[in-house]
Amino acid sequence: MKLKIAHLYPDLLNLYGDIGNITTLKKRCEWRGIETQVDSVCGSEKISFTDYDLVFLGGGSDREQLLVRDKLIAKKKDISAYVENGGVLVAVCGGYQLLGSYYKLEKETIQGLEILNIQTEVGKTRLISDVVLENDRFGTIVGFENHGGRTYINEHTPLGKVLYGNGNNGTDGFEGVLYKNVIATYLHGSLLPKNPVLSDHIIKMMLEQRGLPTDLAPLDDTIEMNAHKYIVDRFAGKKE
Ligand code: GLN
Secondary structure (H helix, E strand, O other): OEEEEEEEOOOOOOHHHOHHHHHHHHHHHHOOOOEEEEEEEOOOOOOOHHHOOEEEEOOOOHHHHHHHHHHHHOOHHHHHHHHHOOOOEEEEOHHHHOOOOEEEOOOOEEEOOOOOOOEEEEEEEEEEEEEEEEEOOOEEEEEEEEEEEEEEOOOOEOOEEEEEOOOOOOOOOEEOEEEOOEEEEOOEOOOOOOOHHHHHHHHHHHHHHOOOOOOOOOOOOHHHHHHHHHHHHHHOOOOO
8 A cells, every 4th residue: 555645846846844743644654554656746737636646736926826736726626626626735835725716926927726715815925833732632743834925714614723823814813724625834844844733634634545444553652752742831821
C-alpha cells in the first residue's frame, strides 16, 4: 500500500518552509510502515487527481499567486470534483486564498477556484504574528502567519478560534476553514511538524478515503509536543 501526495506548484507556492508539511506527513507514514510517493506538479503538467490521496497547495507572494492563477484555473473542474468526492486537500495561506472566489488586490483581482465560498481582500497592513488556535477536536494548533489578505469565510466552519494572532481577517476571531476533507489555513511554520495531532488526522483522512483501516500506531512525539507547548505557553491568552 502506498499513499500518493500531489504537491501543486512547489516552485511558486513555497513560503516559510511549507515543504515541511509534506516531509512531516511522509515521515509519520513511513515510521508506521506506510509507503508514500510525493509528486511535484509544475508548469502546465497534467495530473489525474483521482490517483492521489492528498493534494497540497502552499503559500506564495501576490506575484507568485498571479503567476500560478491560470495554471490552477485550468485544473478548476478536476480539483473541484476531487474535493467534492471527499479528496483530502491541505492549503496554506496563498493556497488557501486561491480556493475561494477571489483575492482582491489594490490594482487587480486574482480569480480563485471557487471551491470555498470565501472572499479575500488585501488590507493596508500585513498581519504578521505567531498564532495559537483552539479546535474542539484537535486541541491547540500553533503556527505563524504573514498575510496582507483578509479572508471572510461566510457560513464555513473555521479551523479554529484564535487564542493569539490575527487569523482570517484580524476581526472575527477565527482562523482557516474546514470543508469536507479540506483543511485550509493561514498557518505556516511550517504547520504540521509542531502539530502532530493534526498531521495524524490528515493521514487518517487519506487512509479512510482509500477504505483502509485508520488506526495509527502511536509515535514518540516528545520533541514535537515540546515545541508545540512552548508556543502555547508563550502566547496563548496574551495580548499582541
Ligand atoms: N500573498 C498573500 C498575502 O499576502 C499570501 C501570503 C502567504 O502565502 N504567506 O495575503
